[in-house]
Amino acid sequence: MEYVVSERIAKTYERLKGLEAVQRGMEFIQADEQNTLEDQLDLVVIEAPTFEEWDRARAFADKLAALGLEDVQVDRHGNAFGVRRGKGNTGKAIVIEGHLDTVFPKGTVAGRPEPRDGVYHCPGMADDTRGLAAVLSVLRAFNHSQIETEHDLIFMGTSREEGMGGFGGMKDFLADHDNIIGCINIDGASIDTITYEATGMKTFAVNFYGIGGHAYGAFGKVANPLHAAARAVAKIADLEVPVSPKTTYAVSNFHAGNDAAIHAIVPKATIKMNMRSDCQVELDILYGKVLQCIKEACAEETARWGMDTITYDIETYVDVKAGTQPADAPIVQATYALIKDMGMEPTLGHGGNTNANPPIAKGIPAVCVGGGGNAGMVHTTKEWWDSTNAYKGPQIIFLLATMMAGIAGVSESIL
Numbered sequence: 001m002e003y004v005v006s007e008r009i010a011k012t013y014e015r016l017k018g019l020e021a022v023q024r025g026m027e028f029i030q031a032d033e034q035n036t037l038e039d040q041l042d043l044v045v046i047e048a049p050t051f052e053e054w055d056r057a058r059a060f061a062d063k064l065a066a067l068g069l070e071d072v073q074v075d076r077h078g079n080a081f082g083v084r085r086g087k088g089n090t091g092k093a094i095v096i097e098g099h100l101d102t103v104f105p106k107g108t109v110a111g112r113p114e115p116r117d118g119v120y121h122c123p124g125m126a127d128d129t130r131g132l133a134a135v136l137s138v139l140r141a142f143n144h145s146q147i148e149t150e151h152d153l154i155f156m157g158t159s160r161e162e163g164m165g166g167f168g169g170m171k172d173f174l175a176d177h178d179n180i181i182g183c184i185n186i187d188g189a190s191i192d193t194i195t196y197e198a199t200g201m202k203t204f205a206v207n208f209y210g211i212g213g214h215a216y217g218a219f220g221k222v223a224n225p226l227h228a229a230a231r232a233v234a235k236i237a238d239l240e241v242p243v244s245p246k247t248t249y250a251v252s253n254f255h256a257g258n259d260a261a262i263h264a265i266v267p268k269a270t271i272k273m274n275m276r277s278d279c280q281v282e283l284d285i286l287y288g289k290v291l292q293c294i295k296e297a298c299a300e301e302t303a304r305w306g307m308d309t310i311t312y313d314i315e316t317y318v319d320v321k322a323g324t325q326p327a328d329a330p331i332v333q334a335t336y337a338l339i340k341d342m343g344m345e346p347t348l349g350h351g352g353n354t355n356a357n358p359p360i361a362k363g364i365p366a367v368c369v370g371g372g373g374n375a376g377m378v379h380t381t382k383e384w385w386d387s388t389n390a391y392k393g394p395q396i397i398f399l400l401a402t403m404m405a406g407i408a409g410v411s412e413s414i415l
Contacts, residue, residue, distance in 0.1 A: 003348070005340075009333040009403075012414055013341075016402055019410065025145035026395055029137055032144075033391040039063065040133035044125050045112050050165040053078050053100040060100065060132060060157040067139050069155060077172040078159030084142060087408035088150035094405045095154045095183040096138055096397065098131025098371065099161035099169070099355055103379050118387045125385040126375035130393075131186035132157050134371035137394035138401060150406035150413060151181065161187075161355050164203070166318030171358040182331060182404045182415050183366035184397055185355040189375035189385060191393045192344040195352035195368035196332045198360040199246075200283040200322025205253075205272045205315040206232070206294055211308050212267030222265055223301045226256040228310045229269040232297035236273075239289055245279035246351055247286060278351040280322040320353070323361035330414040331365040334403045338396045365404075365415055369396065 016022050029036075048056035054074070061080040065072040069082025080100065083093070102124035113122035139155050159169035174180060185195075208225035212218075233251050241247040253272035257264065273290065277283035298310040325332070327348055339346040352368060359366035372393020374386040406413040 003336060003346075004328070005333045005337045006328070009330060009337060009414060012403055012411055013334065013337050013399070016407065016411060017399065019407070021145045021147050022399070022402060025141040025147065025398055028144040029141045029394045029398060030391045032137060032140060035140070036133050036137040036391070036394065037387060039136050040125070040129050041112055043132055044122055044129040045109055047104065047106045047109050048101050049105055050101040050103070050160055050162045052106065053159045056100050057157060057159065063136055064139070064155055067136070067143060069139070075173070075176070077169050079156055079169045079173050081154055081156035084139070084149070084153040084155065086151045086153070086405060087148040088406070090151050091179050092181045093152035093154050093177070093179050094401060095156060095180055096135055096186070096401055097156040097158050097170070097183070097355065098135050098186045099128045100132065100157040100159055101162050101165060102127065103162050104381070108381060115387070119384055120387070121382070121384045123381050123383050125383055126189045126373070127378045127383070128161070128187050130189055130371035130373060130375070130385060134186050134394045134397060138398045141394065141398045147402060148408040149402065150408050153401060153405055158355060164317050166201070166203070166320055167355055167358050170355045174358050174362060174364070180359065180364055183356065183359040183364060184400055184404070185366060185368040186371045186397060187354050187368050188370045188378065189373045189393070190370040191342070191372055191396055192339055193347045193349045193370070194332060194335045194339070195349040195354050195356055196325055196327065196329070196360070197278060197349070197351050198321070198323040198357035199276050199278050199351040199353050200280050201274065201276045201318055201320040201353060202283065202287060202316070203272070203274045203318035205270055205317070207313050207315070208269045208298065209311045210265070210267055213265045215263045215265055218265055220305060221307050223305045223308055223310050224265050225310055226266050226269040228297050228301035229254065229256065229271050231300055232294045233271060235293035235297060236290055239286070239293070241286060242282060245277060245282055247277035247279070247282045249273065249275040249286060249290070276353070277322055278324070283322055320357050321361040323357070325360055325365060329365060331367055331404065334400055334414055335367050335369060335396070338399050342392055342396065369393070
C-alpha cells in the first residue's frame with residue numbers, strides 16, 4: 001500500500017520550504033559542509049568508548065558554546081548539550097541529538113583520517129561521529145537563517161548509547177527533563193530509512209552457585225553449578241518465539257572455572273543473555289520462560305545429587321522497553337515527505353535499537369535518521385564513510401526541526 005502524507009503535513013512543509021529564511025538555512029548547510037566535515041574529523045580522533053565519553057563530551061560542549069547556545073553543560077550522566085530558546089516561551093523542547101560513544105577501545109583510531117576519493121576509513125567515522133557533526137551543522141543553519149522557533153531546541157551529544165550503555169544517556173536525560181515533546185535522533189549515515197519503532201531489549205547475566213570441590217573426591221557429594229548452567233542453556237535453546245512481532249534471544253557468554261582448577265567442580269558458573277522483541281508483551285513472556293528454564297535447571301541439578309542446593313542470581317545490564325508509534329504519526333509523515341522531496345524513496349524501518357527507543361517507549365514522538373553520506377563496515381575497524389552529498393542529512397534534520405518546533409508567528413508545531 002502506498003504511503004500517504006496528510007494534507008496538513010504536506011501544506012505545512014510547502015509553506016515552510018517557501019520561506020526565505022528556510023531557504024537561506026538550506027543553502028547554508030550545503031555551502032557549510034566543509035566545516036561540518038572538519039567537526040567530524042575533530043571529534044573522531046577523540047576516542048570515546050562507552051562509559052569513557054568525557055573527553056569527547058567536553059569537546060562537543062565547547063563547540064556548542066562557541067555557537068551561542070545557552071546553558072551549555074556536560075550533565076551528571078555524561079550528556080553534552082545546550083539550549084536555543086524558542087520565541088514562544090512555551091517551556092517545551094525538541095531534542096536534536098547524536099551519540100558520543102563508539103564501540104571501539106581507546107587506541108583503535110590511529111589518527112586523523114585522510115580521504116581516498118571522498119571516502120574516509122576510520123572506526124567511528126559514521127557511527128556516530130557523523131551524527132554529532134550533523135547536530136552542529138543544523139545549529140549553524142538555525143543561527144545563519146535567524147529562524148525563531150516557537151519551542152526550544154536542545155542540541156545534544158548523548159552518552160552510553162552503545163552496547164552495555166543501553167541508551168543510558170538518553171534515558172537519563174528524559175528522566176531529568178519532562179518538557180521534551182519530540183526527538184530527532186541522528187545515527188550513522190543513511191538518510192532514506194526512518195526508524196520510528198523501538199525494539200525492546202534485555203541483557204543480563206545469570207550466576208549459578210554451588211559448594212564446589214575436587215573433580216574426583218567431591219563427585220557425587222555436591223551438585224555442579226556448571227552442569228546447572230548447561231541444563232538451563234539446553235532448555236533455553238528449545239524455546240520458541242514468534243516471527244512477528246520479531247522476537248529473538250541468544251546465550252552469548254558462558255563462563256566457569258579456569259585452567260589452574262581444571263580438575264575441580266566449580267563453585268560458580270555464569271551465562272549471559274541478550275533478548276529482544278518489537279513487542280514488550282512478547283519480551284516479558286520470553287523473559288518469564290527463560291526464568292522458568294533457569295529454575296528448572298537448578299532444581300534438576302540439585303535433585304540429581306541430593307546433597308546440596310544450586311542457587312542463582314541475576315545481574316541486569318540493559319533493560320530497554322519496547323514501544324511504537326503509528327506509521328502515520330505526524331513526525332513520521334513529515335520525515336517521509338522530506339526524504340521523498342530529496343529525490344529518494346523513503347523506507348520505514350520496522351523495529352530498531354537506537355536512541356529513539358527511550359522517547360518512543362515514553363510516548364514521545366521520535367524518529368532516528370542518518371546524518372548524511374554513505375557508510376559501510378560499521379562496528380568494525382574497517383568502517384568507512386563516503387562524504388558524497390552528505391549535506392542532505394543535515395538539510396532533512398533542519399527542515400524536520402522547523403516543522404516540529406514551529407516557527408514563531410508563521411507555523412505551529414506539527415506535533
